[in-house]
Amino acid sequence: MHPYDPEMEASRLSDIAQWLYMITSDICLFPPNGLLIKVTNMLSLYDGIDNYWSTLYAHLNHLEVETYYSTGQSPYSAMLMAKQGKNWIEPQLPRLKHAILGYSLTCTELPHKQVEKLQRVGIQTIDDLLVLPLPEVAKRFDIDLVNYVGRLTGQFKHPVEFYHPAEHFSQYLELLFDIENIDWLQKPLTRLFKQLEVFLKLRDKVAFELQLTLHQRDYGDRAVNFHSAQGDYLATKWHAFQAYFRECST
Numbered sequence: 001m002h003p004y005d006p007e008m009e010a011s012r013l014s015d016i017a018q019w020l021y022m023i024t025s026d027i028c029l030f031p032p033n034g035l036l037i038k039v040t041n042m043l044s045l046y047d048g049i050d051n052y053w054s055t056l057y058a059h060l061n062h063l064e065v066e067t068y069y070s071t072g073q074s075p076y077s078a079m080l081m082a083k084q085g086k087n088w089i090e091p092q093l094p095r096l097k098h099a100i101l102g103y104s105l106t107c108t109e110l111p112h113k114q115v116e117k118l119q120r121v122g123i124q125t126i127d128d129l130l131v132l133p134l135p136e137v138a139k140r141f142d143i144d145l146v147n148y149v150g151r152l153t154g155q156f157k158h159p160v161e162f163y164h165p166a167e168h169f170s171q172y173l174e175l176l177f178d179i180e181n182i183d184w185l186q187k188p189l190t191r192l193f194k195q196l197e198v199f200l201k202l203r204d205k206v207a208f209e210l211q212l213t214l215h216q217r218d219y220g221d222r223a224v225n226f227h228s229a230q231g232d233y234l235a236t237k238w239h240a241f242q243a244y245f246r247e248c249s250t
Contacts, residue, residue, distance in 0.1 A: 012172075014165075015063075016063060018165040023055060024052075026042075027162065028161060068082050068084075068087060069082050069089075070087065071089050071096065073097055074152055077154075080152075081103075086099070101126055104125055108148070109148065134146055169200070169207075173191065193238045197235040206231030207228065207233065208228055208231045209227050226238065
């Protein structure tokens with residue numbers, strides 16, 4: 001068991017965004033644990049949403065993270081259904097619009113007090129809320145609710161800030177057990193080397209030097225550098241340097 005660390009979660013979210021950026025563009029961070037991806041610009045490149053999602057999902061599986069996902073007519077729409085575990089990829093706008101109607105207002109991003117206020121006047125679901133014209137919502141409630149409804153339905157633009165990763169590979173791996181034998185690092189290092197291989201291959205690059213930093217509980221951090229004279233990208237090639245690492249650690 002580990003105590004919740006918001007900084008570690010934020011770092012992990014950025015790592016996932018950087019990993020996905022290798023095969024898709026227009027990614028937005030939605031802390032603490034969400035990513036928004038604009039799909040429309042990628043469909044011609046991947047020849048349809050099915051091929052795109054298959055590639056994206058396979059790429060994400062390398063990280064072994066549990067995900068809930070959904071397409072949507074707007075960022076708020078996709079967020080709403082993903083948080084409820086909808087787990088579907090639907091390109092048809094009429095179906096996307098209809099899918100959100102039955103959800104309770106408690107599933108939305110509206111503040112709790114706003115939801116209670118709406119419930120007191122009999123508005124329990126998104127369908128109940130969307131029946132009201134926006135001018136009526138503005139007259140009876142406040143501008144924040146108007147903005148939410150407009151963004152949820154896609155009538156208003158939802159401003160977002162797109163993610164732009166640095167052009168270097170950096171991954172942090174939290175181990176779930178104490179390491180008492182240096183050989184036990186082989187499996188987690190293999191995982192990192194494979195991620196590095198995909199990163200370099202997609203960019204048609206090689207690496208000449210890697211730095212591995214070990215965070216030791218009782219002895220502070222220790223950095224070990226690996227060098228390749230000709231440059232390598234294959235995980236198997238970097239694996240060969242583990243013998244050197246073992247010597248440095250004994």
